[in-house]
Amino acid sequence: TIFDAKRLIGRKYDDPKIQADLKHWPFKVINHQGKPKLQVEFKGELKQFAPEEISSMVLTKMKEIAEAYLGTNVRDAVITVPAYFNDSQRQATKDAGVIAGLNVLRIINEPTAAALAYGLDKNLKGERNVLIFDLGGGTFDVSILTIDEGSLFEVRATAGDTHLGGEDFDNRLVAHLAEEFKRKFKKDLKTNPRALRRLRTAAERAKRTLSSSTEATIEIDALFEGIDFYTKITRARFEEMNADLFRGTLQPVEKALTDAKMDKGSIHDIVLVGGSTRIPKIQQLLQNFFNGSQL
Structure with a gap:
């Protein structure tokens, strides 16, 4: 089984983050002209895949799920990426969409997508500061956004732990x-x-x-x-x-607040994203941290 293509996409093989991850992965990653490729044995022969190809398989599956649900062809897509992705990682993600046969309209930040999904940009009077707490299977991201009238989103700070989930x-x-x-x-x-x-x-x-x-x-x-x-x-x-792991999720929250030059009281909304935020203890810790704020 191959996973974590998102940690490889748009990076060079000698990137320190990839070198650190290599120690944990049960699959083989090789250096192909300075870029990482995944090597797997399939039906008795060795095959190599670029991270974009792996991501495109996931996107192809998503396209099929969407088509089955909608009962119609899907061509256009908006793809989300972590807010801290650089240009190379964003471009590689876009390439994955193209390989999957999608017309990628744009790449947007995951926390922005979460805020949009909750309709936090609707009926705005003035500014709102939103903290997105995203704890998934393998990664943890905290982002602070300011949403302005007219659905203008500004990412004020991001923090997290790429190895917690x-x-x-x-x-x-x-x-x-x-x-x-x-x-x-x-x-x-x-x-x-x-x-x-x-x-x-x-x-x-x-x-x-x-x-x-x-x-x-x-x-x-x-x-x-x-x-x-x-x-x-x-x-x-x-x-x-x-x-210790549960308590540790509050450190990136504090760091994001510090980086955004905000205090707890200036956060209007807290949005939980990711399956691990269903854990009652994590909700309780976050609620206590924000002095009983609604999540």
Whole structure:
């Protein structure tokens, strides 16, 4: 499986960020004339793909989903990118759209798209300062926008952590469950990729359950060496094992406010984006930080 094409797109192979990421990726990235290419074995032969090609596959899929829903052909598209993307990354994203057979009308910033989706530009009298808190599967972005009458959007500050998201919370839970399995059965399932993969799937499901319930049950038949693994995890325990990561989301919020030269009181709206913002503890921390503001 290939993922994280967004971290590669529009960058050079020797970019320090790519060099740091290489250590974590389970797939092979090679240097092709100074640019990164993904190398995979498909049906017994080695194939190489540019990040734009991978992104175009995702966009092609999105195009198909949109067409199935609308019942008509889709040609024109507006594609969103992180606010901190540079010109090269934006151009490469546009190229991916073209490869996918789309007519890319424009590239806009993700936080701007979020504010538009919530209609925050409607019926404006004067200016509004909006904080977008975007915590996804693998990345965390905080942006502060000022929206002016006539739908003028200005990105005032961006901050975040390119390596923080739902996957990190899953990792903590997987480590906890693997440890519990070892304690109970004196066996280390971490040596078995398939068992680990099944445990991760169950952990992710449990994490989602804990956003609406205070307890989740994990049941995996024949997880490792024929052993069935049944256990429970409480929301409190899940919050405890991720406490530092959850609390850490407030640092980029503070940094964005500082960079925008604003204080908490000058933020009119807080918009939550990304699946990980459904975690009650994260909402609670953010609400407390903004002295009980509505999210």
